[in-house]
Amino acid sequence: MNKNKKSVSIKTPELKCVEFRVESDRFNYGRFTLSPLRKGQANTIGSAIRRVLLGEIEGTCITRAKFHNISNEYSAIIGIEESIHEILMNLKEIVLQSDAYGIREGSIYVVGPKEVTAGDIILPPSVRIIDTTQHIASINKPIILDISLQIEKGRGYIIQNPGYIIQNANNSNYKDEFFPIDAAFAPVQNVNYSIHSYWSENETQEILFLEIWTNGALAPKEALYEASRNLIDFFLPFLNANEENRYGLPISCTPTANEENRYGLPISCTPTDTKGIDFNQMYIDQLNFSTRIYNCLKKANINTVSDLLNYSGEDLMKIKHLGKQSVKEILELIRNIGIDSPGNTV
Structure with a gap:
């Protein structure tokens, strides 16, 4: 050696x-x-x-489309160059961006003759089209193309059930059903x-x-x-595995009961010295905030505990969508792990 x-x-x-x-x-x-x-x-x-x-x-896709008065995916509309199936494939390729979860509604309502593109899609304010020039259909006669759309945000890939159309083929109301579209959410x-x-x-x-x-x-x-x-x-679950040091801080605990408060700390815990802890390297991810509080802090560019300590209770109240109760929760958690911040009151 x-x-x-x-x-x-x-x-x-x-x-x-x-x-x-x-x-x-x-x-x-x-x-x-x-x-x-x-x-x-x-x-x-x-x-x-x-x-x-x-x-x-996560990404956003068109996942269903309804063509009014059309009963079969492989139908052809007189006056439109593409079949219904081809239009569905074109809708599948439309690139969207959205911050909203759940199903959102969109539509296309155009009168030909016209080259129908993504820019013709009517969308809610929460959804945006990335490329408005993406081709959807070519109408060469004075007819109406009326399509209702459903838009979702998700991750990965969803292969729709190919038997969906067959199962509904004999349904007299099928013309009012949505055709499913395979979704490739990944941006x-x-x-x-x-x-x-x-x-x-x-x-x-x-x-x-x-x-x-x-x-x-x-x-x-x-x-x-x-x-x-x-x-x-x-x-994070691995970081939280040790209940006596859940937040990466030295905590002196002498529990007298198995009861814990809502932050996972034994009620009898008394926080001790936090000297030597680099709060610049401790991220708010480790503090077990609710998703809403976490998102509000991130949008305010608060990434580390050090960033958070620069905010008083009054400053936190000024952050958009962060209410008084949420600020109380933040300050209570900070106190429970033995850290003091400016104006640690609301």
Whole structure:
């Protein structure tokens, strides 16, 4: 064993966007680097983030369409070049963006002759079309194309039941039924990662290169942020496994009962010294806030406990959608884990 070998400390890894291109409304490209990393870390991070980018990022799609007075998906409408099936396939490709969950309603009502595009879709305020030029149908006669649409936000892929149409084929009211459309919610089209190893300070270090292609509903950097958030959420149960140190803080507990308060801390816990804790490295994800409170804080760009401590109760009340009761919950949690913040009252 070489006693003279120096211990090596790697700097905190830094993420950089080294290239970003918008080749069209529906084609965004981003290339990122993360370094320095220890040997093996780049593959661990690259593999995990790639899986989440491809399978866990939410998107918005048209999932059902109703053609008024049409009884069969494979019908043809005189005066329209495309069959119903072809129009459904075109609707499937429409790229949308939405912050709203649940089913949203849209519609198309046009009079020909006309080239029908995504820009002709009438949408609620919560939904936006990324590329209004996407083709839907070509009407070459003075007829009306009337379509009702259902729009949903989700993740992954949904393959609709192909037997749906057959099961309803004998239904006299079928003309008023929605045709299901296969949904590909994922806004991330492709992800590649590669690793470059190099020798530095007597140790092998690595650089992770990450390439992300999206359909324009999210920029690559936004998709990477969402994927990182999802990964953090996946691992929170492991961070919370130790009830006596749920928040990563030294807490001196002498429980007299098994009862816990709503933050998971034994009622008899008395918070102790928090010196030495780097609140810049402690994220609000670890504080077990409700989804609504968490989202409000994130929108206010409060990411770490250090950010949160800069806000008094009065400041928190000014954050949009954060009510007095929510502010009380935030301040109560801060007090329960032994941290004091400016104006820790409401």
